[in-house]
């Protein structure tokens with residue numbers, strides 16, 4: 386489908402019209418998880434943001450090759466170049482083979498993001514499975530003169546690169562400021578400049594994950610895997626590279642420098658970054674005691690949570706904000722999201738049960754076009770949700786008997802919900818047997834209460850009848866007596 390999609394390119398700091406390199410095809414790379422711990426909210430946001438982009442591009446008819454890597458080597462404890470490998474450390478502490486650690490957390494990651502209805506990528510390459518390619522990539526950078534060997538390790542020469550190119554162009558940082566703010570750490574004497582980053586690290590004797598190379602028995606630096614695997618699966622130049630804003634510097638900055646050094650030109654045409662998540666206004670971190678895993682959200686098992694939140698509530702909550710805005714998680718905000726989602730699902734359920742009238746008695750705006758325009762404007766999901774609420778208002782009018790809808794209008798509204806709520810926002814509705822069952826149970830319970838109220842009324846037991854009406858109202862239900870019986874919906 387021909388549409389003008391605008392996306393915000395972090396490189397130009399402007400919204401740009403998206404035109405793929407190869408008509409009809411899109412190559413998209415997103416920095417995936419580092420698998421040394423359970424998936425948490427910080428994993429959920431990029432997974433959902435780029436799932437929306439993947440779904441929308443696919444919906445528009447593009448053939449998308451979506452690559453999301455697994456970082457299973459070279460993520461060191463202190464910074465990208467120093468300390469023990471986090472997976473190796475976990476393996477040592479838990480007496481596991483490193484690949485067991487990787488597989489265990491990868492399985493859990495898949496389980497947790499599947500629950501969020503995040504579609505699997507087309508290719509999910511492991512850094513540890515691409516050591517040969519990374520060694521070849523380092524050779525190219527060495528040949529171009531932008532890296533040097535030191536004590537069995539290979540470092541990228543940032544100062545030299547910056548003389549010929551512009552290091553810091555993505556994050557808008559300036560090399561002089563960076564040099565003055567970078568401390569020289571112990572063990573960094575091998576580097577010419579503290580800004581230089583490792584392409585290959587010689588493994589210390591206690592390091593258990595290492596491979597042979599022309600320079601030493603060692604392992605690749607973290608930034609290298611994305612340049613290598615992006616190019617391997619998407620070509621020397623590809624369309625979109627995404628990730629969290631926290632990866633913009635130094636990770637993505639280093640990726641640009643590596644591509645330019647190895648290939649003579651950049652690899653990525655559009656850089657996209659999702660903003661970060663805070664919890665009750667604070668950064669998420671183990672030291673703040675607010676590090677909540679997705680599993681803990683689903684179970685309600687973290688002390689900061691007053692209840693469990695279903696994966697669809699988490700997904701909907703994240704989509705209620707634009708991906709470039711910050712999101713603050715709190716129980717109040719999640720409960721509001723839960724209520725909002727129930728309202729939309731309630732509208733969808735009513736819509737499916739509505740009978741067409743001869744003619745519509747109200748004007749139904751072109752909601753489909755409004756949603757397309759919102760998505761075309763840099764994936765404005767909050768605007769799509771606002772439009773779905775507008776549609777719910779008309780649906781509620783129709784189910785309360787205050788409006789009538791023609792067969793054509795009903796069909797368009799149904800298409801609106803299946804296209805935007807189900808396919809593009811990726812909200813699971815009736816496909817999920819559990820939620821269909823619980824929806825049936827919930828409707829049955831409300832109907833039953835209303836029947837009890839009717840019986841109370843018939844018996845002139847006004848106290849009981851009023852109690853049921855008032856309590857349901859307090860819970861957010863709108864109840865109306867119509868000539869066809871009692872109608873209700875969530876307000």
Ligand code: ZN
Nearest residue numbers: 416417611636
């Ligand atoms: Zn990456």
